[in-house]
Amino acid sequence: MTVGVVGGGQLGWMLGRAxxxxxxxxxxxxxxxxxxxxxAGELVVGAYDDPGALDRFAAGLAVATYEFENVPxxxxxxxxxxxxxxxxxxxxxxxxxRVAEKTFFESLGIPVAPWRAVDxxxxxxxxxxxxGCPAVLKTRRLGYDGKGQAILRAxxxxxxxxxxLGGVPLVLEGFVRFRRELSxxxxxxxxxxxxxxPLVENVHADGILxxxxxxxxxxxxxxxEAEGYARRALAALDYVGVLAIELFDTDGPLLANEMxxxxxxxxxxxxxxxxxxxxxxxxxxxxxLPLGSTAPRGVSLMLNLIGAVPDPAAVLAVPGAHLxxxxxxxxxxxxxxxxxxxxxxxxxLDALERELERLLRSPSPGG
Amino acid sequence: MTVGVVGGGQLGWMLGRAxxxxxxxxxxxxxxxxxxxxxAGELVVGAYDDPGALDRFAAGLAVATYEFENVPxxxxxxxxxxxxxxxxxxxxxxxxxRVAEKTFFESLGIPVAPWRAVDxxxxxxxxxxxxGCPAVLKTRRLGYDGKGQAILRAxxxxxxxxxxLGGVPLVLEGFVRFRRELSxxxxxxxxxxxxxxPLVENVHADGILxxxxxxxxxxxxxxxEAEGYARRALAALDYVGVLAIELFDTDGPLLANEMxxxxxxxxxxxxxxxxxxxxxxxxxxxxxLPLGSTAPRGVSLMLNLIGAVPDPAAVLAVPGAHLxxxxxxxxxxxxxxxxxxxxxxxxxLDALERELERLLRSPSPGG
Numbered sequence: 001m002t003v004g005v006v007g008g009g010q011l012g013w014m015l016g017r018a019x020x021x022x023x024x025x026x027x028x029x030x031x032x033x034x035x036x037x038x039x040a041g042e043l044v045v046g047a048y049d050d051p052g053a054l055d056r057f058a059a060g061l062a063v064a065t066y067e068f069e070n071v072p073x074x075x076x077x078x079x080x081x082x083x084x085x086x087x088x089x090x091x092x093x094x095x096x097x098r099v100a101e102k103t104f105f106e107s108l109g110i111p112v113a114p115w116r117a118v119d120x121x122x123x124x125x126x127x128x129x130x131x132g133c134p135a136v137l138k139t140r141r142l143g144y145d146g147k148g149q150a151i152l153r154a155x156x157x158x159x160x161x162x163x164x165l166g167g168v169p170l171v172l173e174g175f176v177r178f179r180r181e182l183s184x185x186x187x188x189x190x191x192x193x194x195x196x197x198p199l200v201e202n203v204h205a206d207g208i209l210x211x212x213x214x215x216x217x218x219x220x221x222x223x224x225e226a227e228g229y230a231r232r233a234l235a236a237l238d239y240v241g242v243l244a245i246e247l248f249d250t251d252g253p254l255l256a257n258e259m260x261x262x263x264x265x266x267x268x269x270x271x272x273x274x275x276x277x278x279x280x281x282x283x284x285x286x287x288x289l290p291l292g293s294t295a296p297r298g299v300s301l302m303l304n305l306i307g308a309v310p311d312p313a314a315v316l317a318v319p320g321a322h323l324x325x326x327x328x329x330x331x332x333x334x335x336x337x338x339x340x341x342x343x344x345x346x347x348x349l350d351a352l353e354r355e356l357e358r359l360l361r362s363p364s365p366g367g
Numbered sequence: 368m369t370v371g372v373v374g375g376g377q378l379g380w381m382l383g384r385a386x387x388x389x390x391x392x393x394x395x396x397x398x399x400x401x402x403x404x405x406x407a408g409e410l411v412v413g414a415y416d417d418p419g420a421l422d423r424f425a426a427g428l429a430v431a432t433y434e435f436e437n438v439p440x441x442x443x444x445x446x447x448x449x450x451x452x453x454x455x456x457x458x459x460x461x462x463x464x465r466v467a468e469k470t471f472f473e474s475l476g477i478p479v480a481p482w483r484a485v486d487x488x489x490x491x492x493x494x495x496x497x498x499g500c501p502a503v504l505k506t507r508r509l510g511y512d513g514k515g516q517a518i519l520r521a522x523x524x525x526x527x528x529x530x531x532l533g534g535v536p537l538v539l540e541g542f543v544r545f546r547r548e549l550s551x552x553x554x555x556x557x558x559x560x561x562x563x564x565p566l567v568e569n570v571h572a573d574g575i576l577x578x579x580x581x582x583x584x585x586x587x588x589x590x591x592e593a594e595g596y597a598r599r600a601l602a603a604l605d606y607v608g609v610l611a612i613e614l615f616d617t618d619g620p621l622l623a624n625e626m627x628x629x630x631x632x633x634x635x636x637x638x639x640x641x642x643x644x645x646x647x648x649x650x651x652x653x654x655x656l657p658l659g660s661t662a663p664r665g666v667s668l669m670l671n672l673i674g675a676v677p678d679p680a681a682v683l684a685v686p687g688a689h690l691x692x693x694x695x696x697x698x699x700x701x702x703x704x705x706x707x708x709x710x711x712x713x714x715x716l717d718a719l720e721r722e723l724e725r726l727l728r729s730p731s732p733g734g
Contacts, residue, residue: 017384020406021691021704023679039387275687275709290684297664312390317657320642324388337388342642 001287002027004057004064004083006075008035008043010326010335011067011263011279014271016040018279024287029057036326037067048075058082065241065286069095069261070142086190086240086286091261094237098140098171098258105256108232112256113248114174121162124172128155131174137161140169149207176255178248182216183266186230187242187281190288194234195281196227197274197294200266202246208333212266212302214273217346225254233259242267242282265304265335272322272342273300298344301353303360305337310359315339318355320348368654369394371424371431371450373442375402375410377693377702378434378630378646381638383407385646391654396424403693404434415442425449432608432653436462436628437509453557453607453653458628461604465507465538465625472623475599479623480615481541488529491539495522498541504528507536516574543622545615549583550633553597554609554648557655561601562648563594564641564661567633569613575700579633579669581640584713592621600626609634609649632671632702639689639709640667665711668720670727672704677726682706685722687715 001024005012008030016026017040026041033045046053049072058064061083066076069092076089094104102112116127118137128135133155139148150161152172181204186196198215199222216222230245237243244264246257267278276284276292284291308330315323318341325337341352368391372379375397383393384407393408400412413420416439425431428450433443436459443456461471469479483494485504495502500522506515517528519539548571553563565582566589583589597612604610611631613624634645643651643659651658675697682690685708692704708719 017387020384020694021689022683023690023692023694284683289680292683293686313656316389316651316659319660322388323390325390327387327390 001025001062002060003283003287004029004061004079005037005041005067006048006057006064006071006079007067008032008037009067010036010328010337012037013040013326014268014277014279014324015065015067015263015283018277019283022280022283022287022289024283026283027057027061029053036328039327048072051078054078055082063286063288065262065282066092067262087243087261088238088240091237091239091243095259095261096141097169098138099169101258102171104233104236105229105259108229108236110229110232110256111253113176116172118170118172121158121166124158124162124166124170125155127172128152128158131172133157134175136173136175137165138171138173139165140171147207176248176250178250178255180216180249181257182219182222182226182247182249182254183212183244183264184226184230184247185242185244185264185267185270185278186227186234187278187285187291187294188234188239189285189291190240193291194231195291195294196223196230197267197270197278198296199223199226200269202266206333208304208306208335209265210304210306212269212300213349214269214300214302215296219249222249222254229254229256237261241285242278265338266302268324268338269300269302269340269342270294271324272340273297298342299346299349301341301349303339303341303356304335305339305360306335307332309336314359315356318352318359320352321356368392368429369427370650370654371396371428371446372404372408372434373415373424373431373438373446374434375399375404376434377403377695377704379404380407380693381635381644381646381691382432382434382630382650385644386650389647389650389654389656391650393650394424394428396420403695406694415439418445421445422449430653430655432629432649433459434629454610454628455605455607458604458606458610462626462628463508464536465505466536468625469538471600471603472596472626475596475603477596477599477623478620480543483539485537485539488525488533491525491529491533491537492522494539495519495525498539500524501542503540503542504532505538505540506532507538514574543615543617545617545622547583547616548624549586549589549593549614549616549621550579550611550631551593551597551614552609552611552631552634552637552645553594553601554645554652554658554661555601555606556652556658557607560658561598562658562661563590563597564634564637564645565663566590566593566614567636569633573700575671575673575702576632577671577673579636579667580716581636581667581669582663586616589616589621596621596623604628608652609645632705633669635691635705636667636669636707636709637661638691639707640664665709666713666716668708668716670706670708670723671702672706672727673702674699676703681726682723685719685726687719688723 008028013036028037044057199219200214201216203211244260248255270277322340375395380403395404411424566586567581568583570578611627615622637644
């Protein structure tokens with residue numbers, strides 16, 4: 001069975017690797033001839049909005065899916081006329097626009113931080129007066145890894161922020177006091193069965209995910225709440241595949257920040273740290289196979305390698321360290337790989353974490 | 368770094384998969400254009416004894432290794448003139464000839480079953496008189512999966528067995544009363560560091576491995592003995608990479624049956640069941656990287672899929688079942704894949720094992 005994957009980045013690469021032993025061959029569509037996923041399956045090189053490339057990509061597929069949420073909706077719909085597409089294009093629509101996303105969460109009774117749509121400088125000033133400072137102004141579309149965002153610390157910042165981001169639809173998000181960021185990864189099969197991984201604790205810097213720890217410490221009491229959010233979202237979208245929801249852990253209820261209708265960086269630890277990886281479970285779901293166990297195997301800490309790669313030999317000398325290099329050219333701010341530390345118990349992770357942190361502060365010159 | 372692997376079967380495929388995340392790209396040499404490893408790296412199609420193919424294969428490699436032990440020695444030596452070859456060709460020489468192998472074990476004080484070299488029918492009769500019946504007559508070279516063997520139950524069977532196997536150098540092995548078959552998988556790095564996986568219990572039928580269970584139940588008391596054998600063999604050969612030694616568990620010492628200078632079928636469980644798989648550790652060793660932890664993660668049961676493949680959906684419905692299909696055309700007696708069941712404790716495996724056994728008795732018609 002051939003599974004089409006729109007996008008050929010590292011998520012596609014890990015999907016392709018997960019499918020191969022199950023007899024699921026992935027075919028990727030990506031504009032870059034050196035896309036990492038090309039090492040894990042057939043690569044169709046073409047633009048996502050090129051009908052010819054889309055049709056070559058779609059020919060003979062049993063099912064199609066995607067590894068990033070900014071797939072043009074027209075492309076997803078063109079594909080859906082030819083082959084079954086999971087998750088449904090409706091999930092893309094909800095995830096691509098921050099206002100649609102927040103409206104979607106609210107329609108399901110899933111709380112979010114206070115927000116206002118902003119289309120003009122006047123809207124921004126009014127929203128800021130209502131929500132107070134600090135607040136974050138974001139583009140409604142195409143933001144990722146902290147791009148397309150501005151923090152407003154005082155009402156006087158409005159004009160500057162508008163000058164930087166204005167001209168496209170925006171959203172202002174009120175400041176929320178939260179303890180930490182969590183994420184829930186859930187999966188739904190074609191038969192409607194669902195499963196969730198344990199909550200993950202995430203640490204971002206400069207808008208980019210740096211660390212994920214799973215299961216999130218002291219989060220068992222929040223698991224049911226997060227799974228409830230995920231189940232409502234999955235059912236409402238008639239979703240098939242893995243869905244990630246980023247959450248703020250507050251003194252009140254968990255607040256949904258955003259969702260990704262795909263496998264997610266905060267789920268990379270599942271390769272070694274769970275019985276079935278998010279990649280395998282996504283493919284099992286879209287291919288109509290039974291879901292695999294989402295139970296953790298010990299505790300895991302995932303670290304992104306951003307902009308530079310440490311000496312592989314030094315990383316591999318850390319017991320329980322698992323190295324994943326994506327084979328991408330180094331560039332500042334670019335995700336080049338990740339390392340997952342796994343241990344049977346949380347105590348085992350701490351020393352390893354310090355050792356690895358030291359390594360990551362001294363990336364290899366060749367990185 | 369490009370690692371050359373002579374042979375492109377399922378072992379090569381799993382080596383290629385293990386190397387990719389470490390930045391180690393495997394290139395395979397195999398006469399079959401549809402060799403499974405072609406999905407996990409570049410495939411050079413050519414005969415193992417074709418100098419032109421060998422040279423194309425060798426060009427630009429950082430190091431070469433093999434995934435089967437019957438690589439022609441001349442080919443290994445030709446490669447060794449061009450690139451570092453691990454394990455050393457001397458290990459191939461010792462493993463390719465059952466008499467050389469037994470002599471090697473005995474030279475290290477590693478006990479083996481009684482044996483006699485047999486070159487003529489008269490030798491066979493004399494050896495049978497000395498060792499008694501039953502006994503097993505085997506070709507000294509190129510036997511695998513039970514091929515090239517005859518069991519002699521009475522002195523009168525000698526002529527028939529000779530007629531079947533004679534004409535090539537043979538060895539007669541005396542019958543040994545043993546409780547079970549075990550194997551030890553050990554790995555040695557370029558720096559001389561060694562590590563061993565827990566002992567594995569193996570069940571063969573018709574000369575083909577059917578099941579492996581790891582860690583072998585009630586075998587902890589035998590671990591040091593087996594590791595001692597492995598360490599002696601690794602040091603004597605100045606070995607680099609994974610070495611497997613098959614053992615008979617008797618009332619006396621463990622007896623060495625044979626060795627494989629490569630990753631081994633009885634180590635497939637390490638993909639899910641150990642912190643670092645045998646495939647990754649073999650590549651770490653030959654590439655000069657630090658060895659990874661060989662600690663088990665719970666208990667594992669590996670079942671070979673031989674001749675036919677069960678319905679993947681039924682296998683994946685068994686919790687903790689991990690499916691590995693090699694993508695080979697079905698043929699009686701052919702290894703087409705394997706399933707590893709993993710659980711945190713031995714009790715967890717038993718019910719799963721029964722469920723899977725039931726499935727394997729009813730292979731899918733499409734298998």
